Amino acid sequence: MERKTDKGTDVVFKFLKKLGYNLCVSLHAIVLFILFPIFLLLFLPMWLTRQSVKLLAKVIRPDLCEMVTCGTSTCANANGTEDNPRMVTLVELLFRDQLDFEQVVREFNSRAVEKVDNEGSMVYPKLKQRLTSWLGIWFWTKDDTFDIKKHITCSTLNKDFVTEQDLRLVEEQLLSKPFTKRASPWEMLVVPNTRLSPDSSHRHHSCPDFSPAFLTTTIIFRISHILADGYSVKKLLEAVSTGKACPKLKINYPSKSLFQKFVFPFKFYFTMAEVQILSMMNFPFKTRDVEKSKVDSLQSSDVIPIETIRGIKERYGVSFTSVLISIATGTFRKLAIKNGTELTEWMPCAIPLPKPGHPDGLTNHFTLAVMPLPIGIENPVQRLRICHRELLNLRSSAYPASAACFMTVFGSFFNKVGEIIGINTFSAVNISYLPSGLENISFLGVDIIGQTFCMRVQKGSIGAVIAISSYKDRIQMHATVDTNVVPKEIMTDFETIIKQEVAGLKELNGHNYRDV
Incomplete structure (x- = not known):
């Protein structure tokens, strides 16, 4: 049962809670700003060491191809x-x-x-x-x-x-x-x-x-x-x-105004501080790596026609991605409830994004955005509107730039050090969306009628992953969850929950909606 309070009191409580959170992060950001020169002095020798090892390998280890x-x-x-x-x-x-x-x-x-x-x-x-x-x-x-x-x-x-x-x-x-x-x-x-x-x-x-x-x-x-x-x-x-080359990825990040460019360094420090604060907070699905079973349960949703998602998008005036994120958020909420996990107002979700100028071939050229998922909201329409607003906020967020900076810094250290400090300890879940377009693809003259993907739960604090695939006229979701986070018998409800979430947006319009 959720706590019942007077509406006015609840609004004040949430305001003070958010004010205290932002104040804590802001103070931590100031400390990071003061200590930044020290961090830079620690990073510079490691970067120079990497370059020296790279040059030395060409002379002593010609069998090595390239440094990663x-x-x-x-x-x-x-x-x-x-x-x-x-x-x-x-x-x-x-x-x-x-x-x-x-x-x-x-x-x-x-x-x-x-x-x-x-x-x-x-x-x-x-x-x-x-x-x-x-x-x-x-x-x-x-x-x-x-x-x-x-x-x-x-x-x-x-x-x-x-x-x-x-x-x-x-x-x-x-x-x-x-x-x-x-x-x-x-x-x-x-x-x-x-x-x-x-x-x-x-x-x-x-x-x-x-x-x-x-x-x-x-x-x-x-x-x-x-x-x-x-x-x-x-x-x-x-x-x-x-059998032919595919067009290169074109990423159109919104241009920043002069004011946005001015405040961006401050947002950068705030983001770095927030990541460290999030690492110390508890959320549903978030767990220490040592507490994981390292065994994942994999479940798939039924196919969702793209026209259904488009219809929801047009009805509420939100983006296509917002609808998908909202469905995933509601799914996480219901799984947490079925598992008897205490809900929080929101929980941090890592969303991988390709960086501009993605090279050809096989490589890792991505960064992360961190989005708060409103799992404490029961009404699906209200949840959808919040997801849409948070996605719009990501357009001016410092998270992608900060994550790219973190990956550069942590990836520069010696392997054993990177294994300790370079692990995601701030996100509770991961949502990955891989669109494949509407074109028909074939191999050896035989049409591909289905294309989906899934990912394993990675090392760190993330306890669950939802991978969203789109191919031609349909969407499908795959969930992988560590069995110590959510038992396998609960995960068998995943397909039903996805259907309920889509129905809550498509048919019920969010009125008189309940989780059960």
Whole structure:
């Protein structure tokens, strides 16, 4: 039961609470501003050391390919151990018809692994490279034992046909499965005997003559975040599928006024202070890494037609992304209630964003925004409007710049130091949105009728991840939650909860809405 108070008293209480929070963060920001020269003096020697090691490697270690970027170093430091990798991304591609396995291997090898540009350089060299540490700093080195057929395998899962439920179980296992040691951390599993159920969520696809009774092929692409961020993986698969180069990402961040540029340094210090304050606060789903089971539960939603999201967007005059974030927020709220977790007014959510000038190939070129999710709000329409407002606030937020700065600094330190100080301890959950456009994609002449992705719960304080995929005319959400944060039996309600959240915005208009 939520606390009942007089409305006026409640407003005053919230105002004083927010005032006290902002005052605490502001005082901490002043301290950071005073100490900044000391931080700079500590960072400068480390940066010079990295450059010296980089030059020394060219002379002493010609077998090393290149030093990893600071962003990738941060991912490597947050990856856990070789036996329990934590930075893992899965992409599922569902085809309209069956594919020939040998042809899949040949085509992926020629279009990705061995592909060269006009100058004769490898386009995706990291597919044949692995990480190694030299003098306490991460480098890429050639995988001398590389064999394409060890990375691309075929399995019927010892069944006549594989259902969607079977695929979820396999993907759940793949999320925590170790990669082959001393090898490039990626693999592709080809399942040639997938059969969709008659009431399958994929019935909403745009193939009117497709029958669920047909056997189809599913490809599950598993890759470590150390190799690439989500945008790089998306572009790799699109380039392999279409056989041609994809257009570069264009990011249009809003231009800042002269006043905004003036106050930005102050907001930067405020953001750095807020991150440290958040690290000391308790929220639903937020947990210490040592308290996690390191075993994730994976659940999927039913397909949501894009027209449904657009209809909600137009009805309430909000953005498309706001609707998706609001649905995810309501889902987190209901899962917390079912788990008996005490709700807070809001909780911090990390949202990865690609940085401008994202290079080609496989790389980590992203930053983070931190958004407060209003999980304490029961009314879905009110929650939606708050999500929309907070997303607008992110346009002038210092979080993306601050996160990019943090990743550069923490990724510059020696690996063992980065493993301690470079871990996310301020976010409770992660929401990642990977749109794929409305264009039809095919591979070997066979249409891809479904494309989704999911991510493992990473090292640090994050206890749950919702990955949102859009492909052609539909949206689908996948949730991965550490089983010590929310038990698996509660997570089985995920699909139902998503439907309730969509209905709360689409049909009920938020009036007389209740969580149960």
